[in-house]
Structures are given as structure tokens and as C-alpha cells.
Amino acid sequence: MLPMPLIVPLGDRGLLVRFAETLDDEANSAAVSFARTLQATPPSGVVEVVPNLVSVLVRYDPARIGFAELRGEMQLQLLAGAGAALPGKPVQPIAVRYGGEDGPDLEEVAGASGLGADDFVARHSGADLRVLAIGFAPGFAYCGFHGDLPPLPRRGAVRPMVPAGTVLYAAGQTALTATPIPTGWHVIGRTDFINFHAGAEPPLSLVAGDSVRFMVS
Amino acid sequence: MTALARIRILRAAPLTTIQDAGRFGRLGSGIAASGPMDVFGWQSAGGGASGIEFTRAGLEFELMRGPLTVHVGGGRFHLRVNGDRLGWPARVGLVAGDRVGITPGRVGLYGYVRFSGEIDVPHVLGSRSTNTIAGLGGLEGRTLRAGDQLDILAGDTVAAPQPQPDSATDAPFRFLWGLHADLFGEAERRDFVSKTFHVSQRLDRMGVRLEDREGVFSAAQHLSLVSESVVPGDVQILGDGTPIILMRDHQPTGGYPRIATLLTPEINRFAQMRPGAALRFVPVSLKNAST
Known part of the structure; x- marks a missing residue:
């Protein structure tokens, strides 16, 4: 059972509902489902609802609602148990080319996890994971949690640019790039699944709360 | 739709981009709203819903096909049309062949050129704003450079110029x-x-x-x-x-x-x-x- 979330201002037009200070499964689920409830029935004056890993940004129009009133509204919704369950979309399979040129850090990551590359890939693929959040860049999807793999810190050095479709691993999570970005995460593979298409509406295939399963390509 | 007018960029300062009010509501997709760096400067120009944001070194362009009314504002830049010095901000009627030169003035990093119409670049996720980090919107998702040609289409609305708050104050x-x-x-x-x-x-x-x-x-x-x-x-x-x-x-x-x-x-x-x-x-x- 989580404590009552903290509600704090983020500037003069935003409010953050924070379910935990650190990343955990329960807080992430709570944040994502609360955001979905607000998105389905946004309170008057709310202009945007954005789920984060363990918090929800609520942007509002101060000409229509003030911080104090909106905070009260959020508290009521939280007390009413808003966001109890996530409606399930089918699990999105994601075929990954692990290792080699596509995943130059795979051997090192497996070694640091005390596993051979094949064992690491077997554990990394096959399990259903949740999209924990979209952030950092367009369509960039944090997926977790890899319960049967040890959490591993990021690399010491940042790669200046990796292409869209790169499969990244760090901190017990896998992230998928949807645009070229610099990254300090370990590069373990590539996929043809790109979670961002600027010409599509909606532009993302996966959003926070959806389920994915990695498969060996 | 037939273009009203066409301009050609002769000189563009680094980081010159096409903007409109912004691409709001896309943070959940990992996309910031972009839009004018100085909204007050943008509003001081008035004009159509889209425009060009230029940076400190200014902008030069010529009207290839016209006529066209241009609106300029933001910061304090120097404006010349065919070499004649005009005030700032300004609204100027141009005819084909006219050349507009904007050079740095006393203060300001960002200025705006808007038109009595819309820049003919596609809406991407509901906006013409260039997002320089994501490479979205504007002209091919990039900054403008010399040689670029932009068509101006008839627009629905042309905003009146708004008075600009004094941006030169040193108040905290x-x-x-x-x-x-x-x-x-x-x-x-x-x-x-x-x-x-x-x-x-x-x-x-x-x-x-x-x-x-x-x-x-x-x-x-x-x-x-x-x-x-x-x-x-x-x-x-x-x-x-x-x-x-x-x-x-x-x-x-x-x-x-x-x-x-x-x-x-x-x-x-x-x-x-x-x-x-x-x-x-x-x-x-x-x-x-x-x-």
C-alpha cells in the first residue's frame, strides 16, 4: 500500500502528483493508471496529463483553475481510488537482433550479470514487461522490470549517437530508442520496431502501461 | 492552394527556425512544445499564425513573388528595406524584388518575421513549429539557411501587434x-x-x-x-x-x-x-x- 502521493507545483502552470521518490513497480503502476484516469476525464482547466516513471504531470490553465483548487481535485480523485486497474492491450512482440554489431555491449553486460550471452538473452526475452514511461526523447520507451536479471549501472562513457531502434539496457530496465540519440546505456541489440512516427496519429504505438515481450529475431 | 507569395532567404543567423505558437499536448509522446523563445516578442510582431524566428545576427530575404505584408518584432533589431532604414517593430508592405535586411541592434537574441499569411510547410503533429532537438516540423525539421525558399499561403487570421513589455529591465x-x-x-x-x-x-x-x-x-x-x-x-x-x-x-x-x-x-x-x-x-x- 502506497502512502498518499505528494502534490507539488511544477512552475506556475503545472502540478506534479508524485507516488514515490524512487522507482518501484507499485508506484509506477499507480502513476500510469492515475494518468489514464485523468486523461479519460480531465478536470476543467487541465490542458495536459503526462505520466512519468513514478509521478504524473498535470498542466493547467491558471486562468481557469488555480493550483489550490486543482490540488483539492486531485486529492479527491486519489481518495476515490482513481486509476485502479490498467485496461489491457495485447502484448506487443518486439523482435531483437541481440549482440554482434547490433549489440556491442551484450557480452560485457552478460558477463557483469554473471551470465553467458545466451543465458542473458534467454532471461531478457520471453517475459512480459510493462512500458514504464515515455520520456527523454520522442517515443523513447522505458520497459521493466527484469526481475531475474541483476540491475546494472549505466556505462561510464556516453555514446554520441545511436540510431532509432536501438535496444538499451541499464538499471534493470530495457529502453527502446525511436529517434537517434546520445546514450550512456548499454547497447545490447537492434529492432525494426520504431515507437514513433511523426506522420501518424497517435504518433506512438506504445504508451506507458502497455505490455511488451522481447523475442530473439 | 496557390501561394500568395514566395520569399528567398539570402542570409540566416544560426538557429533560425520556423515557429508557430507551439506543439502543445505532446509531452506524453516525448516531445516538447517548442514555439517562440520570446512569446512577447512574437506577439509584438503580429501577423499570421506561423513565422520565422531569427537569432542575434539577424536575417536577410527577398520577395520573389508578391505583394506581401511582413510583420517584424522581438528584441531591438535594425530593419532595412531596399537599404532604407525603418523602425522596430514594424509592418511593411513589400512587392516582388524587395529586399529585407535585419541586423543586430541594442538588445535581444531573438526576433520574428511573420506574414499576412502562413508559411507553406506541413503541420507535423498539429504544428508548424520546428523542434530542433527532435528534428520535427518547420522546413524538413531543420534550421533555415541561405537559399531556402518559402511559399506564403493565404491564412485565416492575422493577429494585431501587441505592445511588448520592456525586456531590457535588469529586475531579478x-x-x-x-x-x-x-x-x-x-x-x-x-x-x-x-x-x-x-x-x-x-x-x-x-x-x-x-x-x-x-x-x-x-x-x-x-x-x-x-x-x-x-x-x-x-x-x-x-x-x-x-x-x-x-x-x-x-x-x-x-x-x-x-x-x-x-x-x-x-x-x-x-x-x-x-x-x-x-x-x-x-x-x-x-x-x-x-x-
């Missing part, structure tokens, strides 16, 4: 304490509001790094935070103690501690500060934010 920048203000020591919070900072050379549409000459954050601990949404005006302290104020093309989320968030109107005035300019900060309460 009003802010609300940030998401992570309580993670900073009392001395750091006190010094943040009593010491002077300077705008560094490292600035773009994503963010403006400050020089912390007095070492307010030199002993800042590198904290590992769960990343959360960023908003324009957030004052983030990087791992090496450098303060950076996040601007219109900010990353959608950030994991560095944020000590403050500028009030929304202050972001516009801050955007116009040139490298080397000194600035101070003053906290306000949300009740008195009057935005």
Missing part, C-alpha cells in the same frame, strides 16, 4: 522554488537568491547554461533522481554544478535536480538575454505569481 527574475529545492542546502538556496549569475556562451533553443562565477553550486552533490517531466523555465543544476535554464525545445524529462522554475512571463525576458549579461533571481509564492 521571478521564480517558484523548484521540484527539488529541498534537496539543496540552506546556503545554496540563500546564495541562489542573493548572488549574481551570468548568461554563458552555451545557449540554444533547448537551454541556456549560466556561469556561476561565485561558485554557488560548486559543491553541489550529484544526486541520482528518478526522471520526471521538465517544463520551460526549469533551473536545473548539472552534475558538475552548472546551472542550466531549460527552454522551449527542452528534453521532455530530466533527472538532474531543479532548484527553481521561472514564472512563465519571465521565460520570455530571459530568452532575450545575451551571453555575458548578469542576472539575479527572486522567489515568489504561487499566490503572487500573477501570470
